[in-house]
Amino acid sequence: MDPHRPRHVVIVGGGIIGSTTAYFLTRHPAFNPAIHRITLLEASSIAAGASGKAGGLLALWAYPQCLVPLSYSLHTKLAAEHGGAERWGYRRVECGQLTATVVKSKKLPSGGTLKKQETPAKDGQDWQKLPKQDQAAAKLLQESALPFDLDWINGSLVREYAEMGMPGHTETAQVHPHQFTTSIAALAQERGVDIKLNARVTKLGLSPMKEEVEAVEYLDRISNETETIKGVTDIVVAAGPWTGRLLPKTSIEGLRAHSVVFQANVSPYAVFTNITLPKDWKPAHRDKKRHKGNVDPEIYARPGNEVYACGEPDSTIPLPETADEVECDESQCDDLISYIGTVSPVLGAAPIAAKQACYLPRHIRFGDERGPLIGELNVKGLFVASGHTCWGIQNGPATGKLMSEFIFDGEATSADISVLDPKKFKVGV
Numbered sequence: 001m002d003p004h005r006p007r008h009v010v011i012v013g014g015g016i017i018g019s020t021t022a023y024f025l026t027r028h029p030a031f032n033p034a035i036h037r038i039t040l041l042e043a044s045s046i047a048a049g050a051s052g053k054a055g056g057l058l059a060l061w062a063y064p065q066c067l068v069p070l071s072y073s074l075h076t077k078l079a080a081e082h083g084g085a086e087r088w089g090y091r092r093v094e095c096g097q098l099t100a101t102v103v104k105s106k107k108l109p110s111g112g113t114l115k116k117q118e119t120p121a122k123d124g125q126d127w128q129k130l131p132k133q134d135q136a137a138a139k140l141l142q143e144s145a146l147p148f149d150l151d152w153i154n155g156s157l158v159r160e161y162a163e164m165g166m167p168g169h170t171e172t173a174q175v176h177p178h179q180f181t182t183s184i185a186a187l188a189q190e191r192g193v194d195i196k197l198n199a200r201v202t203k204l205g206l207s208p209m210k211e212e213v214e215a216v217e218y219l220d221r222i223s224n225e226t227e228t229i230k231g232v233t234d235i236v237v238a239a240g241p242w243t244g245r246l247l248p249k250t251s252i253e254g255l256r257a258h259s260v261v262f263q264a265n266v267s268p269y270a271v272f273t274n275i276t277l278p279k280d281w282k283p284a285h286r287d288k289k290r291h292k293g294n295v296d297p298e299i300y301a302r303p304g305n306e307v308y309a310c311g312e313p314d315s316t317i318p319l320p321e322t323a324d325e326v327e328c329d330e331s332q333c334d335d336l337i338s339y340i341g342t343v344s345p346v347l348g349a350a351p352i353a354a355k356q357a358c359y360l361p362r363h364i365r366f367g368d369e370r371g372p373l374i375g376e377l378n379v380k381g382l383f384v385a386s387g388h389t390c391w392g393i394q395n396g397p398a399t400g401k402l403m404s405e406f407i408f409d410g411e412a413t414s415a416d417i418s419v420l421d422p423k424k425f426k427v428g429v
Ligand SMILES: Cc1cc2nc3c(=O)[nH]c(=O)nc-3n(C[C@H](O)[C@H](O)[C@H](O)COP(=O)(O)OP(=O)(O)OC[C@H]3O[C@@H](n4cnc5c(N)ncnc54)[C@H](O)[C@@H]3O)c2cc1C
Pocket: 012, 013, 014, 015, 016, 017, 018, 041, 042, 043, 044, 045, 046, 047, 048, 049, 050, 051, 052, 053, 054, 055, 056, 057, 058, 199, 200, 201, 202, 238, 239, 240, 241, 242, 243, 246, 257, 258, 259, 310, 322, 323, 358, 359, 360, 361, 385, 386, 387, 388, 389, 390, 391, 392, 393, 394, 395
């Protein structure tokens, strides 16, 4: 790689992956603003998609392991360098998993002896679980008593509790994803990245023989004019679930998930749950069979007096054209609020700060292997960095750093991510 060659890098997408890529490009030793231009095109606003509506859990037990340790330590470094604790809520958090059985409150025997758990219904619905824990992570769960300061959960309903790793060890942390992504984008902008909002990329311009990238065409959604950026040397497609729209052969697609934010000041725990609901629990969602008695929301206390929770994804509504057009089905949020209230009276009584939905980006591949595609496609200068499933916030910094290395060094040097190479999956243009 010739560091003196003028470059114009265009990043498509202002989620966490596009924003961290922009940030790390400006921090790369070879970056020279006199000869290198970086433009980030975002179809709506920074963090308008999943990067602004995710939980924000970070974990050393996340996947894929080729990205996780680097990204986890970069989160620590970024927070130390830029005041992340205040600016984006970076902090260490305890993490556990509980199994609870809820019976009608009037039937609850004093002393909390509970009914045996009903067998969870076989799912058979068109939704799937958000697979945050893989088998390796599940092995780290250690049975324990419900921690005394996890006092926002009704302990009399909890049948089992397991801690993730050992308490006091730094395996799990968190950030506020919207604050993190917008801060990182602002830090990149301060170092010269040109961020264009409401700029929806409609075409990736390639040379006549499709050997290299040349231009990027986008629709300015304010003026409704089509604009073309010429002289482009590198394109990074970081459009999350929309990546498959620009690069259909990547097969990266989206899966909708709803989440809610409670206003509540509670102890810092991230809790995976498995709740058996009472038989007479009535869902608000029109598909009454959706919850057959068992639900498993993830609930994360966050700084700033808020608690985030997300439920099961669904595939009923296809991905819209832009993030600001994502439909939120309030009844799904209401169900989430209602069944969380069955195990947490504190959250059951808390004001609701947000009901929202977004699309998880994923690349479906063989077997249990999950993870993004990161690397160059079969066209010189055309890169993809998308499909981070449930761990894009955790893995964003490493992805951004590695993308900056692909662009300025010609290869990823900070981690061996050959298993995520798009060429391995024979995806191209
Ligand atoms: C409910 C839920 C909870 C989650 N919780 C966690 C968690 O606790 N921890 C964790 O690590 N991860 C979590 N995730 C996963 C994480 O949110 C995603 O992996 C991550 O946000 C993906 O980032 P991204 O930048 O690839 O995509 P996105 O955030 O979707 O960003 C893509 C951006 O590209 C823009 N775009 C799309 N098409 C175009 C175009 N043609 N032109 C210009 N711009 C375009 C979009 O507007 C969008 O802003 C969660 C996800 C969900 C759904």
